[in-house]
Amino acid sequence: MAKEKYIIELRNLTKSFDGVKVVDSINLKIKENEFVTLLGPSGCGKTTTLRMIGGFEEPDEGEILFEGKLLNPVPPYKRNINTVFQRYALFPHMNVFENVAFGLRIKKLPKDEIEERVEKMLRMMDLEKFGKRHVDSLSGGQQQRVAIARALVNEPKVLLLDEPLGALDLKLRKEMQIELLDMQRSVGITFIYVTHDQEEALTMSDTVVVMNEGHIQQVGTPEDIYNEPTNRFVADFIGESNIIEATMLEDRKVMFDGRVFDCVDTGFGTNVPVDVVIRPEDLQIVTDPEKGMIRGTVTSVVFKGVHYEMLIENEYREYMVHSTLMFPEETQVGMNVQPFDIHVMKKEGYG
Amino acid sequence: MKKLAVRIYMGLIFLFLYAPIIVLIVFSFNKTKSRGQWAGFTLDWYAQLFKDRLITEALYYTVTIAILATVISTIVGTIAAIGIHYMRGFGKNLLLNINNIPVLNPDIVTGVALMTLFISAGMRLGFMTMLIAHVLFCIPYVILAVLPKLRQLNRHIAEAAMDLGATPSYALRKIILPEIRPGIISGALMAFTMSIDDFVISFFTAGNEVSNLSIVVYSMARRGVKPTINALSTLMFLAVVILLLIINKKSGEGEELLL
Numbered sequence: 001m002a003k004e005k006y007i008i009e010l011r012n013l014t015k016s017f018d019g020v021k022v023v024d025s026i027n028l029k030i031k032e033n034e035f036v037t038l039l040g041p042s043g044c045g046k047t048t049t050l051r052m053i054g055g056f057e058e059p060d061e062g063e064i065l066f067e068g069k070l071l072n073p074v075p076p077y078k079r080n081i082n083t084v085f086q087r088y089a090l091f092p093h094m095n096v097f098e099n100v101a102f103g104l105r106i107k108k109l110p111k112d113e114i115e116e117r118v119e120k121m122l123r124m125m126d127l128e129k130f131g132k133r134h135v136d137s138l139s140g141g142q143q144q145r146v147a148i149a150r151a152l153v154n155e156p157k158v159l160l161l162d163e164p165l166g167a168l169d170l171k172l173r174k175e176m177q178i179e180l181l182d183m184q185r186s187v188g189i190t191f192i193y194v195t196h197d198q199e200e201a202l203t204m205s206d207t208v209v210v211m212n213e214g215h216i217q218q219v220g221t222p223e224d225i226y227n228e229p230t231n232r233f234v235a236d237f238i239g240e241s242n243i244i245e246a247t248m249l250e251d252r253k254v255m256f257d258g259r260v261f262d263c264v265d266t267g268f269g270t271n272v273p274v275d276v277v278i279r280p281e282d283l284q285i286v287t288d289p290e291k292g293m294i295r296g297t298v299t300s301v302v303f304k305g306v307h308y309e310m311l312i313e314n315e316y317r318e319y320m321v322h323s324t325l326m327f328p329e330e331t332q333v334g335m336n337v338q339p340f341d342i343h344v345m346k347k348e349g350y351g
Numbered sequence: 352m353k354k355l356a357v358r359i360y361m362g363l364i365f366l367f368l369y370a371p372i373i374v375l376i377v378f379s380f381n382k383t384k385s386r387g388q389w390a391g392f393t394l395d396w397y398a399q400l401f402k403d404r405l406i407t408e409a410l411y412y413t414v415t416i417a418i419l420a421t422v423i424s425t426i427v428g429t430i431a432a433i434g435i436h437y438m439r440g441f442g443k444n445l446l447l448n449i450n451n452i453p454v455l456n457p458d459i460v461t462g463v464a465l466m467t468l469f470i471s472a473g474m475r476l477g478f479m480t481m482l483i484a485h486v487l488f489c490i491p492y493v494i495l496a497v498l499p500k501l502r503q504l505n506r507h508i509a510e511a512a513m514d515l516g517a518t519p520s521y522a523l524r525k526i527i528l529p530e531i532r533p534g535i536i537s538g539a540l541m542a543f544t545m546s547i548d549d550f551v552i553s554f555f556t557a558g559n560e561v562s563n564l565s566i567v568v569y570s571m572a573r574r575g576v577k578p579t580i581n582a583l584s585t586l587m588f589l590a591v592v593i594l595l596l597i598i599n600k601k602s603g604e605g606e607e608l609l610l
């Protein structure tokens with residue numbers, strides 16, 4: 001078996017504040033040049049995890065390895081890691097150029113090299129006209145780019161980004177997502193990115209780490225996370241879903257809404273309570289209710305641009321369905337679902 | 352009509368507040384020694400001031416002590432403020448309250464307490480004890496001036512500096528200090544003003560050999576008011592007013608009022 005090279009490894013990382021475990025025994029391996037995103041609701045411990053990697057919080061327990069070496073005792077200023085802080089944390093009394101040059105000046109590089117690298121970085125960030133400007137006079141998007149430039153100019157091996165796009169409006173955020181991704185690809189730096197925006201996580205990452213209440217819920221590619229959530233929390237958090245309490249009768253047979261459905265999942269045992277996820281776009285509506293596996297009445301229709309979002313109610317529950325076809329309210333319809341679109345999850349607490 | 356009443360009322364208050372000082376200033380230019388009478392303009396009293404050994408010596412002590420006390424208390428107070436700022440929980444509140452006590456304590460209590468302390472420690476009252484006393488009562492003012500600046504500081508900028516390779520002391524010098532400089536400067540000006548302004552604490556801690564200006568004024572006045580006292584008081588008043596104006600301008604720039 002080829003030994004993979006991990007640049008960062010977290011082992012049983014634990015941190016409590018005031019007796020509450022904010023990060024609870026986290027294990028994670030991050031490969032070189034990977035774009036890893038920590039995704040979870042506000043307060044789930046993402047920032048704390050990132051701050052431990054940066055060296056600004058000391059773990060209560062557990063180890064952080066950097067290229068296989070223990071990082072815990074290394075102070076932040078000796079780590080080959082740079083951070084883009086949640087609120088940028090630019091130096092207000094310095095202009096843009098000096099902010100970006102700060103790290104290089106500490107390394108005591110020759111003046112002309114500093115100038116060259118800073119200028120190049122500013123050009124890359126579309127900030128070349130702003131070098132002499134005070135950081136307070138910049139817009140949110142520009143400050144954000146200064147913060148990224150200030151970190152990237154040091155050519156760290158790992159860049160930590162804590163909700164760097166959180167303060168930007170939607171359009172700018174989309175643009176910056178693309179820019180960041182391009183940059184990560186071109187400079188070849190490992191990104192550990194924190195966000196609570198599932199769409200951002202799915203668009204940008206190689207690997208998504210879903211967290212809740214200090215625990216890792218699931219680690220996987222965006223496709224894995226979206227298509228194969230391991231539990232109700234992940235399914236719920238990663239986008240709109242129908243989550244259904246069901247019974248796994250035997251391998252490949254699951255029962256809900258008073259009938260048996262074929263599925264592709266095995267290994268749950270027999271007659272076990274499970275949760276089933278069906279994505280809204282995986283339910284196909286048929287006009288003849290008799291031809292559907294599930295029957296119901298349309299109770300609401302909202303146009304969402306590309307598709308219609310409809311709520312369809314039967315005696316058991318309400319389904320959310322996305323379809324390019326519109327069925328008016330009060331219509332009786334049937335719904336079909338393919339066996340591989342029924343995703344069965346173990347029933348458990350979120351933990 | 353109402354406006355006029357307000358104006359008159361304000362005018363009377365200011366007259367009441369400043370009448371003694373105005374009288375003092377006017378009489379410092381009075382030709383005759385008698386107090387009740389105006390006998391023409393003169394600058395003689397000011398000239399005499401600078402010929403009086405006692406007074407020039409007191410001026411020297413006042414200024415030297417003010418400068419030394421300002422420098423020392425500013426350095427100590429700033430470091431203390433940074434320490435308090437980064438503390439957490441109970442100890443922080445305790446220290447903040449302890450810091451307020453000397454500010455609110457009657458000067459006479461502070462003065463007597465310090466004198467007792469110095470004497471019981473076997474120290475000879477003089478320049479050194481007065482300097483220590485001035486440093487001590489100036490420090491809380493510096494802390495009170497610096498703390499708000501620290502609170503305004505983005506908590507993460509020191510971390511950002513260390514993230515970029517700065518050692519904690521480099522981050523302190525290059526990032527924290529420049530950010531809180533307005534607070535340090537107004538703290539220093541406050542300390543300087545407090546020091547040249549002080550009479551009570553100096554009186555108890557200076558001993559017999561050393562006097563500052565306010566002690567000299569006091570002892571001259573006990574022997575009968577000479578117009579030179581008026582001149583000296585006028586100069587001291589002007590110095591303090593100028594300092595206060597500078598402080599208010601400085602802290603106005605920092606968007607908070609200290610006085």
Ligand SMILES: Nc1ncnc2c1ncn2[C@@H]1O[C@H](COP(=O)(O)OP(=O)(O)O)[C@@H](O)[C@H]1O
Nearest residue numbers: 017018022040041042043044045046047048049
């Ligand atoms: N320095 C701190 N002191 C006390 N509690 C903290 C501190 N930092 C974070 N917390 C708490 O830890 C929890 C997780 O915080 P955080 O890691 O910032 O979450 P996230 O970034 O996922 O929103 C929150 O409940 C927060 O209040």
Ligand SMILES: [Mg+2]
Nearest residue numbers: 043046047086
């Ligand atoms: Mg956070």
